[in-house]
């Protein structure tokens with residue numbers, strides 16, 4: 072009897088241990104994010120789990136569920152070679168993804184944590200699709216790659232599933248030819264807030280306005296080569312999009328303007344087809360004669376922005392028919408294409424600082440003894456700026472000549488590319504153990520750093 076009792080006890084404990092191990096594995100699998108770190112801005116609003124039901128391939132997907140508007144992300148720091156084009160891809164599926172206040176820039180996307188570099192974001196409800204994020208490593212040796220539901224400045228709710236991560240490094244393109252595009256939007260039909268009231272504003276550009284933009288683009292093509300002594304050249308295409316721009320973006324400093332998200336649906340198919348290096352959007356924003364003084368801004372161009380990594384500028388038709396900013400005239404305006412050059416230089420100014428070069432601010436011309444000329448604006452300043460010919464404390468400063476080959480990353484950089492061995496998931500038990508080992512080691516480093524911090 073005693074012996075039988077013993078066997079029964081052994082069997083029970085064996086079953087108990089098996090069940091416990093089974094539950095432990097289940098729980099581990101559900102919450103295991105491998106080498107990714109979970110980043111949450113508000114702890115109680117996001118659930119990070121692995122999903123064995125909704126998955127794209129064999130591996131369980133990574134599920135982010137924002138039960139309220141918030142910003143959540145899982146990320147991994149990867150090593151990169153400086154000045155190289157990178158392409159990050161994954162599969163993504165979304166359900167009921169919405170941004171707070173109808174913002175168009177948040178959603179499910181790939182990004183570099185702590186920066187505004189990101190892929191387009193997906194909202195709404197849709198089945199598995201490809202998500203691609205291009206970036207240049209610039210002067211960095213590591214980046215923190217994030218898979219995000221929300222945004223740098225946005226809050227989002229809903230569910231997103233991510234799967235099948237891949238990173239590729241491409242070949243830099245050393246050409247100094249820039250392929251540009253200008254999208255002319257003759258119509259805007261937007262709702263804007265004026266004195267706490269929502270107002271509908273509809274404006275058109277005339278045939279004459281459209282022709283003016285085209286004439287200045289062709290002048291711009293010649294002048295830019297001339298001004299920079301052929302350090303770079305441009306090719307360009309123009310498209311007139313008749314659908315009205317329906318939303319505008321807003322910030323305190325500049326007022327209403329057109330952002331990448333405001334025109335994404337209209338222009339993205341063109342951008343995907345042809346790999347452009349710079350994008351202009353031209354539109355009319357106010358017409359004093361028609362009484363729409365609410366959208367009058369003090370700028371006629373706005374630059375230094377980006378369209379998912381591509382330099383992006385606004386060209387605004389003035390609000391007054393008697394404004395001659397864009398009209399060529401021997402007596403008072405021989406440089407009507409100035410705004411195209413000025414806004415593009417803001418992109419080169421921004422790129423220079425992101426690549427780690429120190430350059431004077433484009434607006435600081437007065438500090439270096441330059442003045443706006445009645446007939447040709449800041450042409451002399453732009454020439455010295457682009458040729459690194461500004462005299463400052465016995466030195467010559469300006470844009471570095473390398474900046475003319477630092478163009479946005481696009482698909483053409485990946486004709487010859489190689490896969491980078493990062494973000495991959497453990498495929499067998501040895502890789503699983505290694506992955507756990509790495510995390511335990513990380514945890515110990517973290518704890519010992521914390522305790523040293525406390526002692527100090």
Ligand SMILES: [Zn+2]
Nearest residue numbers: 413417433434
């Ligand atoms: Zn400016």
